[in-house]
Amino acid sequence: MKKLILASVSALALFGVAACSDSGTDNTTTQSTNPPAAEPMKPATPDAPKPAEPAPATPAPAPAQ
Numbered sequence: 001m002k003k004l005i006l007a008s009v010s011a012l013a014l015f016g017v018a019a020c021s022d023s024g025t026d027n028t029t030t031q032s033t034n035p036p037a038a039e040p041m042k043p044a045t046p047d048a049p050k051p052a053e054p055a056p057a058t059p060a061p062a063p064a065q
Helices: 002-020
Strands: none
Touching: none
16 A cells, blocks of 8 residues: 555656656747837817816805895
8 A cells, every 4th residue: 555655646746847847848939029109199089178167166146135
């Protein structure tokens, strides 16, 4: 039984080392890509009206009765 356990552990260790080793067979190279040149942002709707004037900070006086 000890031999079976030892053989199993040895096989697992061998597979682990084989999976993690750098054997040098992977000769693929990657080429870096440059992002496209940034263009200035354009408005989504060029014909959009300008925002309205904000309300005054103080309320208008009440009309006389």
